[in-house]
Amino acid sequence: MNTKKRAIWVFGDYRNYFQNRVTLQLLAKANDLAPKISAEVCAVLFGQGLDQYVAEYIAHGAQKVYVVEHRSLKNYSVEKYAVLLERLANDYQPETILVGATSFGKEFAPRVAKRLGTGLTADCIGLKITEDGLLLQIAPSFGGNLLAEIITPNHRPQMATVRPGTFQEIPHNNELRGEVVRLPIQKDLPEDRVRLIANERQAQRDQRIEDAPVVVCGGRGMGSKKKFKKLFDLADLMGGEVGGTRPVVYAGWLDTDALVGQAGKHIKPKILLSFGISGAIQHTAATTEADFIIAVNKNPNATMMKMADVAVVADASQFCTALIKGLKARIQA
């Protein structure tokens, strides 16, 4: 074997809060996996003015941080970053590279994998080490209805993008120490063929229903437009967004933007609360990636009820009122 220590690399995605969090989550998981294959956990960071991230990643478990800092790397660039990571990986031969499945990560990682001639599993929701020391990548398939266990037996590095929120980050620990390896920018990096013309941070308040941690969905079973409004109160209370089925959009209870369905928004919340929705395939296909579903319906046989983790047999509107009351009473002031 190589004299170099084996390594699990985590790509440092930091452009916004959520991207940064998934990096920390991956560092935690890498720390969980690394001892099983006697590997060290490394973070790889590209950009400019990265000191705060270097420190943060070490405090969250990176034993080594590779840093390439240069003003030409200030803005995220798929092409430049892909070439850089490819070259670093060729130089240091990591066993595994983990990338957060953010929009950037999902565009960037496939290109790195292609350049390295290796496999890549998308959007993993579980990682393990097999008895043979391989990375077992667990990824959803068929709109989340199936889970696939995937390995990359003969190619290195083993690469996976991982869905944000899958793993728990290690609490920040200032006692932790790590090595910082600062690498110079390479002179022959190719020019960007894709030019960034404008880049505007979306207002933080505008949470998209696709990204919301809590989604409250309502269907015809809510009864009326007036009753449907209660769902907004519930969503506000939970920091979530309201979505609905096509009939309620047609009925004018909800804006078309908030249609959750094959032709509308696909959601993947940590909790989906489904009120009075029977579960036509057009709707359910867009909700299968919800981590946890609480469905409320008078009819226990509704498809949505079968799909749910918790199926509440009750009038949707009445239960919504009770839940709002219960939640208000419990939320610590």
Next chain:
Amino acid sequence: MDFNPCMKHKAVRKSVRKFAETELGPIAHDIDRDSRFPWEIIEKMRPLNYFGLQVPKEYGGAELDCTSYAITIEELSRVCAAIGLCITVHNSVGAYPIVRFGTPEQKKRFLPRLASGEQIGAFCLTEANAGSDAGAVETTAIYDNGQYVINGTKVFVTNGGVCGLALIFAVTNTDTQGAGASVLMVEKDTPGFSVGELEDLCGMRANPVSSLFLEDVRVPEDNMLGRPGDGLKIGLNALDTGRIGIAAQALGIAQAAFEAAVKYSKERQQFKKPIASFQTIQNYLADMATEIDAARLLLYRACAINDAGQPFGTEAAMAKLYCSTVASRVTNLALQIHGGYGYSKEYDVERYFRDAKITEIYEGTSEVQRLVIARGVLSQLT
């Protein structure tokens, strides 16, 4: 003998199904409950040629073969029978008689607006005292100086509340009763033409079925389809294609009910087992599947004969008789399989059940179909 649909027929089915499931699926329940005609969907259907299914391309139609036409109606009706009804009536007995019997001038005048859906067509034969007995029509059209003056009342007019052009059966020669029936094309805004209240029907509630009143309605003689006295011929011919449409509609409803029954019987647990595991339910499902398949083959055969340019009246009547019978039976069993839930408006199967019944009645009752079939059989086997 090839039982596999060709690529075109598969594509037509896929395309219509996608449209129906996406656009009509979410509202089918509500428009039935509210008896609402969904203009917003009609607007979407217009540019896709749903209103010119069998109209020649030169007049803006799709010029579909009969099989594609049946598939279109079947797939629309599988999701929303009331809109399937609007489309089939508009096409088969609204536009098609003009395609078949209209003069070049009449085609130019009327077909483009029908094919684009700008005008929805209606076919007005039935009256209070004339249903199956087409000869008993009492509406009159009296010739007066280059015009016909029409007087009478038509009932149970499908698309009545929304029609832009009505084909009116009226007696032009009052001496000869039925033999004197003729067909006149009357546009909605003609003075004296008015729409009565919408009928409150058991099923097909999203279709604005209504009465039409004709009080001294004057139309130019150019508005007569065919010659005076051609009414019965045109009517019978229109009904042949009309029957294909209603058969297709019945088949679509049966298919929807069957799919619902299969789904429900796999989900519904009794005695800790899905009810689909019980032999009684399996027997029901087996019968339903077999009958639907037989109905479909009968219908497509009638279409194929028509597409080959051969007389298909008897086969169309057989298809209509059998498909509608199957639709009633299958929706009844599907409701039974659903038990109490099936009787609830929360489930679509109750709507299928109500919608299916009329297919045994309109466009010629089952009794009349048997008459037509018997006549065909007797004339063939002398």
Next chain:
Amino acid sequence: MVSELPWDSKTGTLRRDLAEGMMNPACANALEAAFQIKRRYGGDIITITMGPPMAEEVLYEATAMGADRGVLLTDPYMAGGDTFVTSHTLARAIEKECPDFDLVLCGCHTSDSETAQVGPQLAEELDIPGVAYVEQLEINNRTVRMQRLSDNFFETLEMDLPGLVTVTTQANAPRYPSLSVLETAFGKPDISILGAADLGLEPETIGVQGSPTKILDVYSSTAKKKNLIMKGTAKKIVDEVFEKFGDRISGAIKKDLKTHYHEKKP
């Protein structure tokens, strides 16, 4: 129907031969984008798909809607490929069938596996600039300007042709083919069918064999769900929900919840 796509339990790959020949939703958006580009700037639209023989239906559909010709890549050796070999196969087909292409449009992801990897990897294979998740695009001379929302950043990007974009389902509303067009399109659409040998691809470099990733197992994710049924008065159920899942709810809404709520009772 997405949820009922059959999979082969032995190889763990989708049995695309049993799935109805449905166009992937995001690909319908890519096709719609192509129609809009053609209307504004002209050009020929060539659709390419890889799959079992029945995938040809999708090409018929595309032609019916206005594409100029179609290319079906079908070969038992191509079956079961991961994105690495799929992008390789597609790239060779593009180089063979339309070497002078200006723009490659892909759906941003498939509705079955949702990897979203083929587009970016295809750009690498063709060595052209590529941008994923595009919501709007316009072309000026040989420059494409694109807009997208990426990780909460509104980005405006430019690249010169030839290039590749993947299109989101938010980009446009795919048209339904009109029945009249369907009726005409089935005369003799221009569809070529190619196998591995036609592309000069060795069986071991494509399909299941050539894929770096291997599927060990596939199982239903819903089978693992408990499906706990709760009945009773609304108030009682609410208490039960918090009792059993309070931690989970607290984590998702990032607010602390009183855990001993009902112990207030005497």
